[in-house]
Amino acid sequence: MLEIVKKDLKLMFRERTFVSIVFLMVFVAGISSIVTFGLIMLYNPDYLGFYGSSKVAVAGECFTERCYDEKTAMELFKSGKVDAVLIVSDLNGIKYVDVIVPDDEIKAAQVLGYIKKLLTDYEERLRSVYGVPNLEMKVYSGSKEIEIPSGSSTVFKFIYLILIPLLSITTAVVAAGMTIDSVCEEIQSRSIEVLLSTPLTPFKISISKVASPMIFSSLVTALWLMLLALNKVDIVNPLPAFAISISITAFFVSAGYIMAAKLRDRERAQLLFSILAAGSLPLMVTKYNSPAVMVGRIAAGAEIDFVIATIFSVASFALLAASPFIGKIDRV
Amino acid sequence: MLKVAKFEIRKSGKRYGGVSLLLIVFAVAISVSMSYASILTGIDSDRGIYSANIEVNLETFTTSSNPDLVVLDGKIFVEQSDKSLAAADELLKYLKEEHRKRIESEFGEMAHPVRVSILYLEPSKITTEEKEKPPGTDEKVSETVSTSDSALETTTAAITITTGTTTAAAEENLTQEQENTYIPPEDIKPPSLVDRMVLAFLFVIPSYFAVQVFSSSLTEDKILRRLEVLLSATGRSDLIFGKMFPYFLLSLLSALAVSIYLNSILAFLFVIPVVILMFSAQTFVVMISRSYREATFLLLVVSLLITIYAFIPAVFSTAIPLSKISPITLLLAYIHGEELAVADLALSFVHYFIMAFMLLYFSMKALNPDISYGREIFHKLVEISRLSIRSDYAAFIFAFLSISFAFMAELFAILAVFILPRQMMIPAMLISIAVVEEFIKGIIIFSSPTLSRAVFTALGFFLGEKILILFNLLQEYSIAFLGQFLVLPLILHIVTALSIALMAKKGYRKALGLAIALHAAYDYAVVMLLA
Numbered sequence: 001m002l003e004i005v006k007k008d009l010k011l012m013f014r015e016r017t018f019v020s021i022v023f024l025m026v027f028v029a030g031i032s033s034i035v036t037f038g039l040i041m042l043y044n045p046d047y048l049g050f051y052g053s054s055k056v057a058v059a060g061e062c063f064t065e066r067c068y069d070e071k072t073a074m075e076l077f078k079s080g081k082v083d084a085v086l087i088v089s090d091l092n093g094i095k096y097v098d099v100i101v102p103d104d105e106i107k108a109a110q111v112l113g114y115i116k117k118l119l120t121d122y123e124e125r126l127r128s129v130y131g132v133p134n135l136e137m138k139v140y141s142g143s144k145e146i147e148i149p150s151g152s153s154t155v156f157k158f159i160y161l162i163l164i165p166l167l168s169i170t171t172a173v174v175a176a177g178m179t180i181d182s183v184c185e186e187i188q189s190r191s192i193e194v195l196l197s198t199p200l201t202p203f204k205i206s207i208s209k210v211a212s213p214m215i216f217s218s219l220v221t222a223l224w225l226m227l228l229a230l231n232k233v234d235i236v237n238p239l240p241a242f243a244i245s246i247s248i249t250a251f252f253v254s255a256g257y258i259m260a261a262k263l264r265d266r267e268r269a270q271l272l273f274s275i276l277a278a279g280s281l282p283l284m285v286t287k288y289n290s291p292a293v294m295v296g297r298i299a300a301g302a303e304i305d306f307v308i309a310t311i312f313s314v315a316s317f318a319l320l321a322a323s324p325f326i327g328k329i330d331r332v
Numbered sequence: 333m334l335k336v337a338k339f340e341i342r343k344s345g346k347r348y349g350g351v352s353l354l355l356i357v358f359a360v361a362i363s364v365s366m367s368y369a370s371i372l373t374g375i376d377s378d379r380g381i382y383s384a385n386i387e388v389n390l391e392t393f394t395t396s397s398n399p400d401l402v403v404l405d406g407k408i409f410v411e412q413s414d415k416s417l418a419a420a421d422e423l424l425k426y427l428k429e430e431h432r433k434r435i436e437s438e439f440g441e442m443a444h445p446v447r448v449s450i451l452y453l454e455p456s457k458i459t460t461e462e463k464e465k466p467p468g469t470d471e472k473v474s475e476t477v478s479t480s481d482s483a484l485e486t487t488t489a490a491i492t493i494t495t496g497t498t499t500a501a502a503e504e505n506l507t508q509e510q511e512n513t514y515i516p517p518e519d520i521k522p523p524s525l526v527d528r529m530v531l532a533f534l535f536v537i538p539s540y541f542a543v544q545v546f547s548s549s550l551t552e553d554k555i556l557r558r559l560e561v562l563l564s565a566t567g568r569s570d571l572i573f574g575k576m577f578p579y580f581l582l583s584l585l586s587a588l589a590v591s592i593y594l595n596s597i598l599a600f601l602f603v604i605p606v607v608i609l610m611f612s613a614q615t616f617v618v619m620i621s622r623s624y625r626e627a628t629f630l631l632l633v634v635s636l637l638i639t640i641y642a643f644i645p646a647v648f649s650t651a652i653p654l655s656k657i658s659p660i661t662l663l664l665a666y667i668h669g670e671e672l673a674v675a676d677l678a679l680s681f682v683h684y685f686i687m688a689f690m691l692l693y694f695s696m697k698a699l700n701p702d703i704s705y706g707r708e709i710f711h712k713l714v715e716i717s718r719l720s721i722r723s724d725y726a727a728f729i730f731a732f733l734s735i736s737f738a739f740m741a742e743l744f745a746i747l748a749v750f751i752l753p754r755q756m757m758i759p760a761m762l763i764s765i766a767v768v769e770e771f772i773k774g775i776i777i778f779s780s781p782t783l784s785r786a787v788f789t790a791l792g793f794f795l796g797e798k799i800l801i802l803f804n805l806l807q808e809y810s811i812a813f814l815g816q817f818l819v820l821p822l823i824l825h826i827v828t829a830l831s832i833a834l835m836a837k838k839g840y841r842k843a844l845g846l847a848i849a850l851h852a853a854y855d856y857a858v859v860m861l862l863a
Contacts, residue, residue: 011625024633078458095446096514103452112450112520119446119517126445127435135431139408139420146410148420156418161377174632181624188556234414266624267548268352272359274544278537279363282370286377293377300415302381303394 001204004195008182008212021174025167025224054083054114061088061095063122074100083111086119093130095122159233160300164241165285165292167224172249173277175217176256180273183209183257183329184266192329206324210257214320217249218242225299236301240309245295247313252277254319261327336566336574344549344578382419390426393419428518447514531594531667532646532660535603538586539610540635546579547614551627554618554704568696576611583607594667602663605684606642612691613638619698620712622705641740644747656680657743683736690733694720714778714840721779728792734772735796741768758859766851769793773825774832774844781836781843790829794822824854 057073058064068076076082077100085100099115101108124134139148186192186209195205221242229235255276259269284292291312294304348356376391383396386403400419402409408423410416435443553559553575562571587600587607613634621627645655646664655661656676665672697719698704703712721727745764749757776789828847835843 011623021629024629024636074458077453078455080455092441093445094441097446097448097517099448099450100453101450103454108452115448116517116520119448119520123444123446123517127443130439130442130445132435132439132442132445133431135428137406137408137424137427139410139424141410141412148410148417148424150421150425152414152421153418153425156414157378157381161381165377174629177628177632178625181628185624188552263352265347267545267552268347268356270548270628271541271545272356275356275359275363275541279359279366282367286370286375287373288376288379290377297377297381300381302383 001200001208004200004205004208005212005215008208009215012178012212012216021220022223024174025170025220026227054111055081056084056086056111056115056118057082058086058088061090063088063095063125064118084115086115095126156300160296160302161293162285162296164228164296164299165290168221168245168248168292168295169277169281169284171217171220171224171245172252174220175213175249176252176273176277177270178213178216179210179253179256180260180266180269182212183260184264184269187260187264187329188266196330202328202330203324206257206261206327206329209329210253210320210323213253214246214249217253218246221245221249228299234301235299237298241295241299243313244291244298244309247316248291248295250320251291251312251316254316254323257323258327261323261329333570333574333577336562336571337577340549340575341578344545382415382422384419384423388423388426390422392422432518444516446517448517448520449514450520532643532663535587535590535600535663536606536639536642536660538590539583539603539607542579542583542586543607543610543614543635544631546576546611547618547627547631550575550615550618551621551624555624559699559704560701563699568699571699572615572692572696576615580607580611583611596667599663599667602659602666605659605681605688606638608688609684609691610635610638612688612695615695616691616698619695620703620709620716637744640747641743645743654743657683657739659684683739686733686736687740690730690737710840713775717775717779721776724784724788727776727779727785728788731773731776731789731792732796734776735793735800738768738772738793738796739800759856762855762859763848763852766848766855770828770832770844770847770851773829774840774847777829777832778836778840781833783830783833786829786833787826790822790825793829794825797821820858824851 056064056066057076058067059070059073066082070087073082073085073087077085083102087098087100089096089098097119099112101111101115127134138145140146186195186205192205196202225235225238225242229238235241256269256273259272260266263269263272284290287293289305289308291309294309297304298309378392380394381392382401383394383399384401384403385395385399387395400410400413400416401423403423408420410420432443553562559571566574584600584604584607587603588597591597591600614631617630617634618627621630642658642660645658646661657680659680662672662677662680694716698712698716700719703715721730742765745761745768749760749764773789773793777786779785828850831850832843832847835846
């Protein structure tokens with residue numbers, strides 16, 4: 001029985017499966033961080049301390065140094081000497097600002113980040129004049145006052161509630177795909193007949209077919225947890241995180257095995273599996289009690305429902321152990 | 333071709349008939365309801381993720397004896413950990429919102445002494461006549477502020493608001509309208525694309541399943557050696573196109589359905605390049621992989637790469653002009669009703685089609701037992717190159733066309749080096765560019781490592797590169813691509829190509845290694861000189 005596990009594992013490494021999967025993981029991680037970076041850059045430019053050096057012309061009520069009359073301001077805008085025109089008019093003490101920005105998403109996004117900061121400061125100054133309190137909440141680290149970059153929470157949630165669950169799910173999906181492939185390959189190429197003619201029982205063959213993807217994905221899971229830690233992402237509880245992640249894999253591998261053994265055909269089993277996996281993805285990354293989310297939460301050191309986590313893990317491994325009985329691979 | 337297509341439909345029909353079809357319909361139904369359930373129930377994955385010493389009226393906070401942050405005497409105390417800082421950010425955001433509600437109820441209007449209305453205007457379209465126009469009715473003006481897309485009308489609006497508000501009646505009118513159109517400055521948001529991204533995914537997702545069924549079926553036929561039997565009865569192109577046709581049609585129909593649903597009928601056209609590239613890349617992968625296992629992984633990697641290549645630029649469409657390279661960016665712009673430039677359309681579609689065409693061409697050449705069942709992927713690539721490129725002119729043309737692949741690979745390199753520390757970015761970038769370019773040139777030259785082939789390859793590649801620069805595509809990155817010089821890169825390409833040809837006898841890897849080292853050293857030297 002160990003021989004089959006060894007053979008399957010050896011094949012995985014020889015066919016660069018391991019390399020491609022690591023590549024895949026690094027890529028998923030890399031790309032997702034770029035996407036967040038991109039989104040943050042667009043929505044919270046101050047997170048990166050990036051205000052750009054936009055030039056604006058102010059007309060009407062003057063509140064900065066660069067003030068012009070309306071006509072000149074528009075001409076400066078037209079000739080491209082300023083990136084935006086702010087026309088300020090006063091109505092009962094409230095300043096109405098018409099912001100004119102270029103009809104070009106790229107420039108507009110850059111200049112709007114700057115204008116937002118400019119006008120928020122102006123608003124705070126006016127509030128103090130009118131006796132409207134501004135929010136004075138200082139943040140200290142030790143005895144030192146610090147500035148919290150806005151967007152920190154978004155990044156944090158992204159890493160622990162999206163990236164880690166996704167890595168966990170990717171590992172599980174890949175392991176299940178491998179199970180389906182290796183079961184169907186034996187059936188479709190009829191090498192199962194050869195295996196069955198050896199002293200191995202169908203049960204042992206089935207067990208070894210689910211064992212190799214499990215070993216493989218344990219390695220991969222340990223690897224990405226380590227890579228995250230190397231990238232200065234704190235993994236507060238590595239062992240529970242690993243355990244829950246492996247339970248997800250166990251669940252997926254059992255599902256893949258059962259589909260493959262029942263359908264006895266790679267094409268249909270893979271299609272069925274991917275439809276179900278894709279459909280459950282939204283639930284798996286959005287729910288408090290989703291095991292994939294639990295992996296991220298426990299890694300972040302946040303509370304999880306341990307009862308549900310334990311029930312899920314036990315049930316997954318029970319299903320894995322039972323799967324050779326649910327779907328038997330025997331003679332074609 | 334139609335015969336093969338019919339055969340394929342019959343084959344799939346048998347496989348997915350009866351019980352299997354029911355099973356799949358059932359699975360789709362479950363999937364759809366699961367997705368729907370997740371939309372209905374919303375996101376609660378962040379419930380109680382942070383902790384504080386006091387009760388915070390926020391879903392994301394719990395109380396804890398070992399909290400992420402401590403609130404004391406109106407001050408927030410944090411530790412220097414990501415979680416603690418993130419918690420503080422979340423709390424501050426909440427406090428700002430609460431503060432805003434409080435001052436709004438207490439001070440009403442005066443809570444927001446600054447109100448903003450944003451007008452998007454094309455500077456070149458502003459005319460002075462418009463500005464001198466006497467103020468019209470403010471009602472009309474305010475309407476245009478809130479709804480108009482037209483530059484001219486908004487100009488009138490912008491100007492008349494500021495000049496025409498002298499009478500009390502007008503003031504009243506204006507304030508009323510301003511409630512809707514003027515926002516506090518903290519609410520300013522740059523144009524958002526996320527919703528439209530979801531839309532774009534709707535177009536492509538069904539095609540993914542069609543592509544998966546196609547590649548599974550092709551892999552099966554290849555591994556069970558049915559392709560060889562079929563080849564004795566029909567031509568290579570008929571075989572591949574015939575097998576692809578039914579699935580391609582299915583993808584098109586699904587995209588068309590989404591287009592009709594979204595009421596912009598032509599939108600599905602933008603998906604075609606992506607889908608065709610997906611089909612041809614998967615065909616190629618099936619041809620060069622030996623087993624199901626290998627195929628599964630390579631297929632996964634390839635689909636991921638193409639998805640990223642198509643979608644990531646769309647995320648950045650507000651930030652970098654380069655994003656127009658993706659048909660998805662253009663699709664989103666089209667749905668949004670923006671005008672599209674013919675040059676952008678041509679460039680983005682054509683380079684996808686070139687890649688698809690080349691992959692299909694190579695796949696046909698790869699339909700041979702040596703390649704199908706050989707060992708090393710690298711040697712398979714060299715073998716395919718040998719079969720495809722039979723003359724120096726062909727080498728020139730392929731080198732020229734392969735610039736699309738180089739471009740794609742280099743875009744990935746840009747994305748990948750992004751996550752590195754700042755001081756490593758430029759060297760990593762230069763090395764990856766050297767690897768990509770020399771690898772592509774090398775594969776072409778190995779088809780027959782002669783000096784003339786090397787020169788033709790270098791020329792073709794150089795020409796392709798210059799054409800890209802002509803499109804102003806790489807302007808922003810010209811430092812990295814060293815695009816501003818003409819003669820030097822030409823010499824570089826020829827020198828490295830020649831070295832590949834000369835060294836090929838000593839082993840392909842050594843030859844590539846040397847060329848990459850030369851290329852990287854050259855790039856590094858030039859960047860250092862420039863900097």
